Amino acid sequence: MKPPESLTEVRARIDALDGELVRLLADRQRLVRAAATFKTDEQAVRAPDRVERVVAAVRERAAAAGLAPEVAESVWRAMIAAFIEYELAQHRSAADGTGTATG
Ligand SMILES: C=C(O[C@@H]1C=C(C(=O)O)C=C[C@H]1O)C(=O)O
Secondary structure: OOOOOOHHHHHHHHHHHHHHHHHHHHHHHHHHHHHHOOOOOHHHHHOHHHHHHHHHHHHHHHHHHOOOHHHHHHHHHHHHHHHHHHHHHHHHHHHHOOOOOOO
């Protein structure tokens, strides 16, 4: 990565990366939503074993890519917690037939 020459440039580059992250997270959210359709109860939605496997894999990838594993773990745990809430809302909405959950 070419070293930035000012704080303004640092922030412009962070903003550009955030734009890419938002697009990737939108794709991830669509897949999380699809996952919910294959599940029948809240325990399946939460899938704690899968969460631990995802976090372990991300820590390894982070270390290889130069991202601090503890930063990666915190980010992924927060992100997954938010997606679980999103998925639970989809799931409840499908179960009660209201179809009111959005996104
Ligand atoms: C998407 C799933 O549902 C939930 C969300 C996960 C995620 O955001 O990575 C992982 C496990 C589940 O808590 C899944 O079961 O794979």
